[in-house]
Amino acid sequence: MKIEVRVCDVCKDPTLQVATYTVSVGDKTGTTDRCGPHGAELKAIAEGTPPPRPRPRRRGSRVASMDEVEAARVPNER
Numbered sequence: 001m002k003i004e005v006r007v008c009d010v011c012k013d014p015t016l017q018v019a020t021y022t023v024s025v026g027d028k029t030g031t032t033d034r035c036g037p038h039g040a041e042l043k044a045i046a047e048g049t050p051p052p053r054p055r056p057r058r059r060g061s062r063v064a065s066m067d068e069v070e071a072a073r074v075p076n077e078r
């Protein structure tokens, strides 16, 4: 028995549904299969909608700068 599965060109996850996108640059054309997340940007372009924004960072989960880490570690040392 042989099963052929079309997978995303980026993550190659066989459990995800993929769509085939045709991309043209100048006179060159190629195709790429992409899952939902990896095809989101291409899909947005094809549909004429703004590309999805990068995942917003939740408040409180941002990375502290080294100065802030130092300040938190020695609060009242002088």
Ligand SMILES: [Zn+2]
Binding pocket: 008, 009, 010, 011, 012, 013, 034, 035, 036, 037, 038
């Ligand atoms: Zn993918």
